[in-house]
Amino acid sequence: MDILLMTALATAGLTAWGLLTCRKERGIDRRHRAAFVGFSAALVASTAMTLGLIAGASHDHPSSAVSGFLFVISCTATVSILVTFVAGLFSGGVQRIALVSCSFVVFLIYLFTAYAILAIRER
Numbered sequence: 001m002d003i004l005l006m007t008a009l010a011t012a013g014l015t016a017w018g019l020l021t022c023r024k025e026r027g028i029d030r031r032h033r034a035a036f037v038g039f040s041a042a043l044v045a046s047t048a049m050t051l052g053l054i055a056g057a058s059h060d061h062p063s064s065a066v067s068g069f070l071f072v073i074s075c076t077a078t079v080s081i082l083v084t085f086v087a088g089l090f091s092g093g094v095q096r097i098a099l100v101s102c103s104f105v106v107f108l109i110y111l112f113t114a115y116a117i118l119a120i121r122e123r
Contacts, residue, residue, distance in 0.1 A: 004116070005053050008109055011102060012046035015039055018098055035095040038087025042102045045080030048073045049109055056117055074110075081107050 019039040026036035088099030
């Protein structure tokens, strides 16, 4: 779980850097605006994933409040991953590659976290 947390934090840092670099160019055309929206959604997805890792990893049998929090965080991360991927398709150049690869990385972290939590609970 520590490796997934470090990967999520690194992804959040890279998306924050991408957001800051494309912030100045968002008004040029549609492709730059899509990149700005995509990096914003990627930052939301990375933050939600990090919060889900921190809140979900420490509980073997979470209470209903923690389960509700994890449900909301998971829904937020899933929608943000989809928005990041679609915005990556509409953006151009290096930003397209960064957004599409970021959406795949966050999705894989999401899947590996779900598998790890299920494996821990079955022990």
